[in-house]
Amino acid sequence: MExxxxxxxxDLCKNFDDQSVLRxxxxxxxxxxxxxIIGASGSGKSTFLRCLNLLxxxxxxxxxxxxxxxxxxxxxxDLHRQRMGMVFQxxxxxxxxxxxxxxxxxxxxxxxxxxxxxxxxxxxxxxxVGLADRAGDYPDQLSGGQKQRVAIVRALCMEPDVMxxxxxxxxLDPEMxxxxxxxMKELAHEGMTMVVVTHEMNFAREVANRVIFLDExxxxxxxxxxxxxxxxxxxxxxxxLSKVL
Amino acid sequence: MLLFLKGxxxxxxxRLRETFIVDGNYKLLFEGLGNTLLIxxxxxxxxxxxxxxxxxxxxxxxxxxxxxxxxxxxDTYTTVIRGIPVTVLLLxxxxxxxxxxxxxxxxxxxxxxxxxGAYMAELIRSGINAVDRGQMEAARSLxxxxxxxxxxxxxxxxxxxxxPAIGNECIALLKETSVAGYVTVVDxxxxxxxxxxxxxDAINPLVLLALxxxxxxxxxxxxxxxxxxxxxxxxxx
Numbered sequence: 001m002e003x004x005x006x007x008x009x010x011d012l013c014k015n016f017d018d019q020s021v022l023r024x025x026x027x028x029x030x031x032x033x034x035x036x037i038i039g040a041s042g043s044g045k046s047t048f049l050r051c052l053n054l055l056x057x058x059x060x061x062x063x064x065x066x067x068x069x070x071x072x073x074x075x076x077x078d079l080h081r082q083r084m085g086m087v088f089q090x091x092x093x094x095x096x097x098x099x100x101x102x103x104x105x106x107x108x109x110x111x112x113x114x115x116x117x118x119x120x121x122x123x124x125x126x127x128x129v130g131l132a133d134r135a136g137d138y139p140d141q142l143s144g145g146q147k148q149r150v151a152i153v154r155a156l157c158m159e160p161d162v163m164x165x166x167x168x169x170x171x172l173d174p175e176m177x178x179x180x181x182x183x184m185k186e187l188a189h190e191g192m193t194m195v196v197v198t199h200e201m202n203f204a205r206e207v208a209n210r211v212i213f214l215d216e217x218x219x220x221x222x223x224x225x226x227x228x229x230x231x232x233x234x235x236x237x238x239x240x241l242s243k244v245l
Numbered sequence: 246m247l248l249f250l251k252g253x254x255x256x257x258x259x260r261l262r263e264t265f266i267v268d269g270n271y272k273l274l275f276e277g278l279g280n281t282l283l284i285x286x287x288x289x290x291x292x293x294x295x296x297x298x299x300x301x302x303x304x305x306x307x308x309x310x311x312x313x314x315x316x317x318x319x320d321t322y323t324t325v326i327r328g329i330p331v332t333v334l335l336l337x338x339x340x341x342x343x344x345x346x347x348x349x350x351x352x353x354x355x356x357x358x359x360x361x362g363a364y365m366a367e368l369i370r371s372g373i374n375a376v377d378r379g380q381m382e383a384a385r386s387l388x389x390x391x392x393x394x395x396x397x398x399x400x401x402x403x404x405x406x407x408x409p410a411i412g413n414e415c416i417a418l419l420k421e422t423s424v425a426g427y428v429t430v431v432d433x434x435x436x437x438x439x440x441x442x443x444x445x446d447a448i449n450p451l452v453l454l455a456l457x458x459x460x461x462x463x464x465x466x467x468x469x470x471x472x473x474x475x476x477x478x479x480x481x482x
């Protein structure tokens with residue numbers, strides 16, 4: 001069914017200089033999907049994710065987001081990006097703004113939400129990730145795990161239809177990984193559509209409903225977590241799993 | 246011995262009175278101070294506006310083949326202006342471009358402003374480039390346009406990065422304006438020099454002149470460090 005597809009990617013290719021990083025990737029992401037993308041570093045998984053909101057410009061192929069082709073010339077990309085939240089490995093909070101300002105800036109500027117409404121919503125979301133008391137602090141006063149939770153809330157404040165996660169726990173100290181994954185799990189249980197590039201195989205196994213294994217710029221294998229983790233078919237996936245599990 | 250010292254002191258005070266007070270020469274110094282500050286601040290404002298405009302234009306133009314001409318114009322501006330002594334620029338503006346400016350103040354403001362703009366452009370550009378690439382990406386991923394992200398995310402951080410360098414530029418500009426006398430402006434330096442010729446007293450006007458510049462620079466340094474501290478409080482990075 002076409003209408004339940006939030007994102008429809010077809011034949012996506014991307015080259016950096018002479019090197020082809022993505023070599024024809026097609027995938028449909030349905031509403032409520034939690035899609036985890038795994039693969040060795042350099043397999044193109046982050047590039048693929050960054051292509052979805054065109055932070056990276058693909059060389060060919062098409063990306064339909066809610067039935068609109070993001071790669072066509074006359075599409076208002078900024079408008080579509082408002083509905084695609086993104087969480088980065090390095091958090092990328094705005095260091096010159098308080099946590100509250102980090103959260104309310106985009107909704108107030110782009111969706112013209114009144115300040116009190118934006119702040120009330122931000123505070124409610126902060127409460128859910130256990131950081132309501134830090135609203136007046138600056139990002140540098142927070143730990144890595146706290147920063148990433150704020151970064152997730154920042155994306156949620158725009159009320160996106162999809163959340164993209166680019167290795168959200170890779171830059172964290174091990175003891176802080178759990179608190180971020182917990183927030184993501186909760187999000188998944190609420191039905192948020194999520195695309196997650198991750199090295200956290202347990203998270204992928206537990207939370208994802210679909211897993212894609214990228215290898216050298218192509219989808220080498222895809223399936224349910226059980227199929228991917230318990231019955232890997234290709235040799236590449238088997239050897240990858242044996243290294244990371 | 247004491248009497249001798251006392252006598253010397255008396256004659257020094259007498260000399261000061263003659264040099265600065267009797268003919269109302271101190272008024273000249275105040276006029277000069279006013280003009281020096283006016284030229285410095287106005288030129289600074291022009292310099293910041295030009296510098297910011299060029300820095301942002303270059304940020305957009307780089308890697309965009311459609312804006313190659315814009316890029317070239319910006320580069321040429323900074324190269325030409327930085328390659329010409331500001332005194333020469335000042336003379337060209339006064340005697341060739343703006344010939345109708347009698348007291349030279351407007352000319353001086355424009356010349357120093359344009360000169361400062363070239364240095365500011367490079368400064369601000371380095372500040373923008375020093376902001377982490379992820380900041381622009383995060384802003385764009387929220388749906389901000391490039392310009393909105395520049396205005397609210399990149400630029401404030403860039404300014405914070407380069408504040409000490411901008412301070413140096415301010416101080417340099419203040420001192421550079423001492424050549425404004427070339428185009429008949431009665432700035433601080435020209436005022437002191439006029440007093441010297443009027444009274445035949447060289448040491449007192451010139452030492453006082455040096456002290457006034459020194460005081461101004463110390464004051465600017467203090468103000469900047471206060472500003473820096475205040476900005477530092479709002480998060481480091």
